[in-house]
Amino acid sequence: MSEAFVATIKKDYVYTSDCKDAQTVMKLFKEWIKDYNHVAPHSGLGMKSPVEYRKLMDRVV
DSSP: OHHHHHHHHIIIIITTSOOOSHHHHHHHHHHHHHHHHHTSOBGGGTSBOHHHHHHHHHHHO
16 A cells, blocks of 8 residues: 555656755655645545545545
8 A cells, every 4th residue: 555655656746846855855745745635536536535535425424
C-alpha cells in the first residue's frame, strides 16, 4: 500500500514539478498531500477523492 502511495506521489506530483532543492520539495509536499486527499480522484474510491468519499460514506451511515 505504501509503495503504491509513493509511486502515485512521484508520478502525479514529483515528476511534474520543479524540484530544484529540498526546501522547494518540502514546501510543495504539503500542497501535494492536500491535493491528493481533497482533489485527486482515486480509482479504489470510485474516482472520488478521499475527502469526497468520506463525506459520501458519512451520509450513508
